Amino acid sequence: MKTTLRMAALVVLITALVSPALQAQTDLSDRLTVTSNVWKKGLSPSTNLTDFEPTNTLKVESPGQVNTHSIANSLRRSPFDVDKYYPRRGTENFFNVYLGLNNWLEDGDxxxxxxxxxxxxxxxxxxxxxxxxxxxLLGPLYLDWGIGASFLDYAFENTRVSVDKVDDAVVFSERNDITGRKSKINVGYLNVHFVPTISFGRYRDFRVGFGVYGGYRISSNTKMKYDDASGDKQKDKMSDSFHINPFKYGFRGQIGWDFMDLFFNYDLTEFFDEDKTAPRLTPVTFGIIF
Structure with a gap:
């Protein structure tokens, strides 16, 4: 008798624990069924989602109701949602972070x-x-345009290199009295770009573009980190124009999918002023846009 009562109590306890979970699962399944199909009624701001019945067709019942085509399309999309896609019309705005690596060419090499x-x-x-x-713009053609700021480091392979401006010349010299740790030129620009782009795919999420950019220098300095003859750590920083060209412009190529793009910048202007005595260097940059 005691065994029977214990078994009955155990069954009641398990039922009490499992029933809420089964009910929650049923409710969730019903909600997913409603939201994963196209509804047969149009939406209004006061509409309750529980009033809709799932169906395979879309019916907008009156002109005054909100068009649900865009909602239906978004519901049909795969679990791998596209975070950045090109609009069918109008303009979309994004805040992007650019990360890349710099180098420069001398006579094309x-x-x-x-x-x-x-x-x-x-x-x-x-x-x-x-x-x-x-x-x-038209069909698959878009214009990627924007404004922003960029900060570029040009780190020398030889960490004992010092950069100086002497009259109308830029002088690179090697310091033999130190143990170099880092030597570089830092430059900041305000930029604009205009890149005509062709976008493909069901959600216009794959794109290829080629255009132009321009920039105005807003800051420049040199920085050296080294150990002196006594072994003490030192840091020298000097802010100056260093005869760096105040303006820059060039070509930009981009290719991207979803939220990420690859970009390549090729300057048509030289890094230093052309009328100064300095190496004839053309900057290039390759990187990622998030």
């Missing part, structure tokens, strides 16, 4: 390692903060 201005690309960073816009 990378400078040899024995040149004092040869760079170490892995330490030559590009960081950009941009307010970008995507405007639909």
């Amino acid at each position: 990378l400078p040899n390692s024995d040149k004092l201005y040869s760079l170490l690309p892995i330490n030559s960073w590009y960081v950009g903060l941009n307010f970008d816009n995507i405007s639909h």
Whole structure:
């Protein structure tokens, strides 16, 4: 008898624990069924989702109701939702972060390692903060345009290199009295870009573009970190124009999918003023847009 009562109590306890979970699962299944199909009624701001019945067709019952085509399309999309896609019309706005690596070319080639201005690309960073816009023009054609700021590091392969401005010349010299740890030029720009882009795919989430950009220099300095003859750590920083060209412009190529794009910048202007005595260097940048 005691055994029977214990079994009955155990069954009652299990039923009490399981029933709420089963009911919650049933409610969740019903909600998913409603929201994963196209509804047969139009939406109004006061509509309760529980009033809808699932169906395979879309019916907008009156012109005064909100068009549900865009809602239906979003419900049909895969679990891998597209975070950044080009609009069917109008303009979309994004805040993007640019991360990349810098280098420069001399007569179309990378400078040899024995040149004092040869760079170490892995330490030559590009960081950009941009307010970008995507405007639909015609069919698959869009215009990617925006404004922002970028900060570029040009880190020298030889960490004992010092950069100085002497009259109308830029002088690179090697300091033999120190143990170099880092030597670089930092430059900041305000930028604009205009990149015609062709977008593909069901959600216009794959794109390829080629256009132009321009920038105005807002800051520049050199920085050296080294150990002196006594072994003490030192840091020298000097702010100056260093005859760096105040303006820059060039070509930009982009290719992207969903929330990420790859970009490539090729300057048509030289890094230093053309009328100064300095190496003839053309900057290039490759990176990612988030």
